[in-house]
Amino acid sequence: MRLLVLFLFLLNVVSAQRIQAFNVFENDGSVVLKFSVKPGPTCFGFSVLHSTDSLIYVEVGSDPAICGVSTLVEDKNYVHLKPSLNTVNYYKVRLEPSIETSAVRKIFVDYNDGTLKMSAYPNPFYLEDVVSLKLFGVNNVQLKGFLYNYYGDPVKAIEVSPVQNRAAISTSELVNGAYLVWLTNGLKTFTCKIIILR
Incomplete structure (x- = not known):
């Protein structure tokens, strides 16, 4: 034993x-x-x-x-x-x-040449129900905005507080298509396109 x-x-x-x-x-x-x-x-x-x-x-x-x-x-x-x-x-x-x-x-x-302020990944998005955002030059600040569809209609209000320049937004209720993420802290504006393919 x-x-x-x-x-x-x-x-x-x-x-x-x-x-x-x-x-x-x-x-x-x-x-x-x-x-x-x-x-x-x-x-x-x-x-x-x-x-x-x-x-x-x-x-x-x-x-x-x-x-x-x-x-x-x-x-x-x-x-x-x-x-x-x-x-x-x-x-x-x-x-x-x-x-x-x-x-x-x-x-x-991602590569930032100074003009990029926000990027989304993975893009096109197809894996989970959360898209990750990387924001340049902002950290621990509350950002508010909208997710717009291909026709420019707001489909979802967004509120995030990036930590280490990263944030996430839920996409579980979105259908396939192209969208625009628009966020602001009142001083700066951040935009990027995302594509949902499930």
């Missing part, structure tokens, strides 16, 4: 998830990946895998440093300087040599 308990304990320790708190953040057109590695069997660094379709991943960077040997959780980070712009980017981290691969994290990275 003791042998069985010891075997199950060792199996759990060896097979336990070692990549923890993996997340991605946008920073001025680049993507910062942050995660932690729990102590365990030695790994020989990590590789960063990137995709724009969530199916085919390519390695975009690596760190060959030995990891997992201490008794402390090790914090790691990597900066992807050239993500694909104006699209959703997908990332995974792999401990080498192919010890473990993290869950997928996604982030929309």
Whole structure:
């Protein structure tokens, strides 16, 4: 019985998830990946895998440093300087040599040449009942406005308070078609087009 308990304990320790708190953040057109590695069997660094379709991943960077040997959780980070712009980017981290691969994290990275004030993603929209908005130059300010249909008729009142320049609006009651999002804080006006395809 003791042998069985010891075997199950060792199996759990060896097979336990070692990549923890993996997340991605946008920073001025680049993507910062942050995660932690729990102590365990030695790994020989990590590789960063990137995709724009969530199916085919390519390695975009690596760190060959030995990891997992201490008794402390090790914090790691990597900066992807050239993500694909104006699209959703997908990332995974792999401990080498192919010890473990993290869950997928996604982030929309858009290019702002100074004229763009707001963008919506994904666009065309077809996945869920919430559209994400990215607003440039506004944070923690209440914005009010409307969602207009293709004919310029207001179909929905909108009120959002962006956090980290991001907000979301519900689209569950909308039918397929093109819409215009119009928001203002009284000083600035933000507009963008969205297309619903379900």
